[in-house]
Amino acid sequence: MVRYKFESTEHELFRKTLRKFLAEEAEVHYAQWEKDHLVPLDFWRKCGEMGYLCPQVEEQYGGLGLDFSFSVIIQEELERIGSSLIGIGLHNDIVVPYIEAYGTDAQKSRWLPKCITGDYITAIAMTEPGTGSDLANIQTTALRDGDHYIVNGQKTFITNGIHTNLAVIAVKTNLSAVKKHHGISLLVIEEGTPGFTKGRKLEKVGMHAQDTAELYFEDCRVPVENLLGEEGKGFTYMMEKLQQERLAVAIAAQTAAEDMLALTMDYVTSRQAFGKAISDFQHTQFKIAEMATKIELGKTFLESLIEEHIAGKNVVTKVSMAKYWITENARELSAQCMQLHGGYGYMEEYKIARRYRDIPVMSIYAGTNEVMKMIIAKNLGL
The missing domain is CATH 1.10.540.10 (Acyl-CoA dehydrogenase/oxidase, N-terminal domain)
Structure with a gap:
């Protein structure tokens, strides 16, 4: 094990x-x-x-x-x-x-x-209807009024959005900051705070049991004591924590890929077609060999990253590579594994069908894979 x-x-x-x-x-x-x-x-x-x-x-x-x-x-x-x-x-x-x-x-x-x-149950609210990966341009404001901040704005695609009763919210506390990211802070807002409401539970293509929702803030009065860290340092804090977040996504994608291969191996070795097991066909063997190789490469890379992260090393570039490559690999594998399951792969009773619809979003959240490539290119000196 x-x-x-x-x-x-x-x-x-x-x-x-x-x-x-x-x-x-x-x-x-x-x-x-x-x-x-x-x-x-x-x-x-x-x-x-x-x-x-x-x-x-x-x-x-x-x-x-x-x-x-x-x-x-x-x-x-x-x-x-x-x-x-x-x-x-x-x-x-x-x-x-x-x-x-x-x-x-x-x-x-x-x-x-x-x-x-x-x-x-916590949530972190960064994304807004008009702002995804471009966090410096969030529009939710938190203006100081004595011992409170008055928060106005909307967040969307919030994981744990329905269950959350303790949310970390990215807000703009300085509207006149010369550099936009210098005006961002983090507030912790508790359920029951006047002006804080939850919107509908969003209907997603996959991850059906995971609650994703919209959060609304209308003249929401949040005590100044709920400021997390220093005012104006929110963007820096988010950048510091994204290494672990993106590593977590890569770990999930790698695990999903391994699970999909195991499911497919079980299926092709037991399913018969034209008088023999599907696994006896050379095409199937080549596909399995290709997938197994990519999964092994991903695991080896991931292991080294986890060790470096635990040691406190800055592995932002490598983590960006892992998040991009491993999630893309998992998405490709989901389609190939479904194909090898034939018609049964499209049936909800088969786990591979669920995997097929759950995997694609991994290349979108925690920073899209396009953003990962931008980070990699920048850190390579381009």
Whole structure:
């Protein structure tokens, strides 16, 4: 069961226990969650009880104080069940780390313990209807009024948008900043704050059980004490945290690719056509060989990146490469694996059909793959 050379006996036991938990609490219910278009709150709380929410948080706030290698295991095992569980990974490894890194002691004591139990479900709201990857041009404003900020604006495509009761919001606090990104700050807004409302649950092509929504702010009064870090540093904070976010996407895409190959191997070796197994045809063998090779290359690259990230190294260029290449590879594999399943691959009862519709968005969120190529080119000196 060991996947990476940095895994210890402790990691192996952690993965084995988590896999058993997910088999009993998630896998058997997943198809229904997809039909319901929602992962139930009860599952979040069970994850919290088992220590699978924010295990990296310091023990003084109720966490386990584990390093990112354990988060990798959680990300992989959740993805093996299905992509609609990405909201938990976002909570663990993307949003809560903002509070850990930039929050005051008072903010950490106030928010982190409930993030660990699942009483707080977090979201990060950057994207707006007219602004995707171009974060410097967000239009949501937060203007100071005494001990409060008055927030006005709209966010969209927000993961955990329906369940969230603790959202980190990118806002513009300085409208006259010479450099637009210098005017951006981060506010933490809690459910129930006057002027904060949730819009409809968005209907997506895939990831049906994952709740994605719009968030609205109309003269929303947020206490100044909810400012995360320093005013005007929001853009810098987001850039600092995007390395781990994009690494998490690459991990999910790699896991999905491995899962799709395993599904397809099982199918082609058991399915008969023209008197023999589909796997006996040379075309099938060549396709499987090509996919297996690309998956192995992705895994090797990913392992080295995870090790460097845990060591605290700046691997932004490599992470951008991994996010771009591994998600594109997973998307190509989803189509090839569906084709090898024949007509059954288009049936909802087959997991490959779900994979086929879940995978494409991985090349879009956390910065589109076109943006990844821009980052790579810039960092290469072009």
